[in-house]
Amino acid sequence: MKKISILSQRNNYSIVISKNLFKKKSFFYPLIYTRNIVVITDTNIARLYLKKIKSFFLKLCFKYQHIILSSGEHKKSFNTVKKIISILLKHQCNRNTILIAIGGGVIGDLSGFVASIYQRGIPIIQIPTTLLSQVDSSIGGKTGINHLFGKNMIGSFYHPIAVGIDPTFLYTLPKKEIFSGLSEVIKYGITLNLKFFYWLEKNIKKIINLETKTLQNCIYKCCKLKSEIISKDIYDLKTRMILNFGHTYGHAIENFVGYGNWSHGQAISAGMMISIYLSKYFSNIDNFTIKRIQNILIKAKLPIHGPKNMSPEDYINLIKYDKKQNDIDSGFTEIIIRSIGKSTIKKNIETSFIRSAIQQCHIQN
């Protein structure tokens, strides 16, 4: 079992990484004792795990209920939020209730948002079950739902009271979701840590094959890197923005193709490549470095180009809604890399650079 502490202004809490979490009363008991719990999950998790999860919680908590949603990005909507809130109200859930989100980033983001607004905030425990959610979305308190104009346009910063990561959940995760999660894993190497990037180059196959020790190590390293960044900048005003590397274009791609048609990880992978071409204008990134990054993404079965029918203007129209773009008249704000493992925030980037980076990335198609 490994533990990482997160320091947030609202509360300090732990990320626990452990096999067989649902046999570990010591993790849950102090958190849920005498409380009513509501598990929020999706149909895939429910089919595979709910029986075990329910019988575990029934022995521990005061009152147990669950809400099962169909899976998919489209669930991150106001409609689902209203539906969940109505169920919570119907069951007279109050501030003695704890939500337990068990699922991927969709369940985590959505449940976190509900927890943040229901009766002005009730506690939530995140139990991520996809690689992406274990290394990224369950950590850091960003919650949200989508809007027609963009991804995660409605949301809050709301930290869980604990995060429990059980890597064995990944044994049932479809391979394409493992690849999707690898995109955020590789992002940590590219933006924050050259040593981790080297380690990934060596170990990517073992991670894809879910070799227990390597997988656990990978999850731990990612959580550690993310926790260090967010402890410095909880509200995403400075350093934390670096974690959005490639996301400006990735979110535009997700919106353009229709939510759920490209996985989040696929879109971020193609988005990172555009950011890398953009970085070339402002740093000494050479073609060898670009090739190296492309190679690791290809090994992880991730795309290195956006959709063929998406023009630079399509990107530019969509990225205006990106949350980093506070002063669009003075140019775009973007995360660029100086070299592998070193990144920075660059402001006032002219549209012509963005257009050219997208074109360069397309030319490689």
Ligand SMILES: NC(=O)c1ccc[n+]([C@@H]2O[C@H](COP(=O)([O-])OP(=O)(O)OC[C@H]3O[C@@H](n4cnc5c(N)ncnc54)[C@H](O)[C@@H]3O)[C@@H](O)[C@H]2O)c1
């Ligand atoms: N809050 C953040 O900081 C943050 C960061 C990155 C991404 N995100 C968000 O995360 C979302 C993507 O999350 P995701 O990639 O986890 O996708 P997801 O939640 O849609 O899950 C992918 C699929 O895997 C299934 N699944 C989940 N766990 C499983 C398991 N153990 N076994 C079998 N099937 C399983 C789900 O039912 C779903 O069909 C996006 O909405 C993205 O915006 C949020």
